[in-house]
Amino acid sequence: MPRASLLVCASAIFKAACALAAPVTQPVVELHVDGAHPGPTIDRDIFGQFAEHLGNGVYGGIWVGKDSKIPNVRGIRSDVVAALRDLHVPNVRWPGGCFADEYHWRDGIGAAANRKTTVNANWGNALETNSFGTDEYMDFLSQIGSEAYISVNVGSGTVAEAAAWMAYMTADAATSAGKERAANGHPAPYRVKFLGIGNESWGCGGAMTPDYYVSQLKLYARYVRNYNASQTGERAMRRVAVGADGSKTDYVEAVMEAWHGRVWSWDLEGLSLHSYTSAGWPPTHPSTHFGVGEYTLLLKDALRMESLIAQHSRIMDQYDPQKKIPLVVDEWGAWLTPLPGSNPGFLVQQNSLRDAILAALNLDIFARHADRVRMANIAQMVNVLQAMIMTDHERMVLTPTYYVFRMYAPFQDATLIPVRFDAGSQDIGGLPRVDAIAARDVQGKIWLAAVNLDPQRPARIHASFTGTAARRAHGQVLTAGQVDSIDTFESPHVVQPISIDGVADASGILLELPAKSVAVLRVEP
Ligand code: AHR
Secondary structure (H helix, E strand, O other): OOHHHHOOOOOHHHHHHHHHHOOOOOOOEEEEEEOOOOOOEOOHHHHEEEOOOOOOOOEOOOEOOOOOOOOEEOOEEHHHHHHHHOOOOOEEEEOOOHHHHHOOHHHHOOOHHHOOOEEEOOOOOEEEOOOOOHHHHHHHHHHHOOEEEEEEOOOOOOHHHHHHHHHHHHOOOOOHHHHHHHHOOOOOOOOOOEEEEOOOOOOOOOOOOHHHHHHHHHHHHHHOOOOOOOOOHHHOOEEEEEEEEOOOOHHHHHHHHHHHOOOOOOOOOEEEEEEEEOOOOOOOOOOOOOOHHHHHHHHHHHOHHHHHHHHHHHHHHHHOOOOOOOEEEEEEEEOOOOOOOOOHHHOOOOOEHHHHHHHHHHHHHHHHOOOOEEEEEEEOOEOOOOOOEEEEOOEEEEOHHHHHHHHOHHHOOOEEEOEEOOOOOOOOOOOOOEEEEEEEOOOOOEEEEEEEOOOOOOEEEEEEEEOOOOOEEEEEEEEOOOOOOEOOOOOOOOOEEEEEEEEEEOOEEEEEEOOOEEEEEEEEO
16 A cells, blocks of 8 residues: 555544645655664753743743732742643743843842832833842742753842852851841752853843953852752752854854863853844844745744754864763744834744744754753743743733643653654745654653644655654644644634644554644654
């Protein structure tokens, strides 16, 4: 029987459309999944998130205050916490972003009534009440089950201020810093897994030359000490330096060269890369009401992440062939024009099926570079840029990107399995037809993620496996009617994952992916 006649569509609702839209002559994409030659671990930290004091990212999105009518635990909204728990968010970068280089941590601790009100000059000159500060952030992390990634103020702060902040968070309760923390309700030291030393120090973080930044970096890396006694050895805090602005390499060269020639008193455990998908700067592309042309343009731009990582990895390899220093893509995602009527300083955009596909493509790229990319943070978590969740007072809606992160959760700390395939190229715009990754999770189960980038036609995929049996595959697929389909407060279930099955043949698994879709399946032996 010809392979095409064996194909099944994702679910009953797609069957009719598939039958009409998929001519039998459409070539099958062959995936060769090489379970016999496992790759590196896909670090769970590549699924990290970013929550900046920006618009309603924190205020309204996470923090509603203890007296709010919106259900909350100690001021942190419970619906958002419940949704985030399902993502197993590994780390949350905070408090910025550009905000971090003007943040003074003392403004945000202690009795609410005594906290300073300041101006958030980076983001719409909004009033910053500082009601969400260090202790609230740590409470939020413990509620969602995540780790701290603190970005300290290098631009307008001092080494002493950052060192005192780290002491407040991590020193024993017998110290003065620890006593102050205890007086604010938390005697036990907090755990700070990651320390970001500045943010975009080449731009909003002080427009520093690479050499000037490196001289600051050495001081912060030395003196901003983590005193938490449980954070030693493998669990020691990891310091992340500012690195590339997109394809610019000056910081990468300077930091890696300095690290290579380092003396005993300082070290690093990460180098950042910031790269947004906007197809030009400043952003001019809308997040709603776009067609296949815009879809293609943005996805092509997203795929640049591959060459950016390769470019920076090559430089890092020269100084660090053993790949000790991870590349940390701690700001990525779609940056589109603000929604009409929103405060342009609040970076509010919609989140469409196209953005979900964009997220999956980025996660696939990070996974394929798992030997060097060991951490990433999508910008941002709630209500800002490519958000997981949007809120409006008491209402909350999960975005298409949220579902991709939930579907990809099994890849956290899984072992990459190489997948060979010829992605081909679409007639429209030259985008690849498909993308795919595979991994073995910590329990030994095999997972396959596959993206059909074609906006109009289903993709037929045949996956053959070496080194592992594959007799069935079952999972979820995310798609919708249009490339710009969105979930809204009024219609929250337009872009929703539904179940999908693959069918076994003599040599593997057959799968038909609907047009413009992302699927994650568990492959059963
Ligand atoms: O994520 C929004 C902003 O983008 C961040 O504050 C900054 O670091 C970057 O330029």
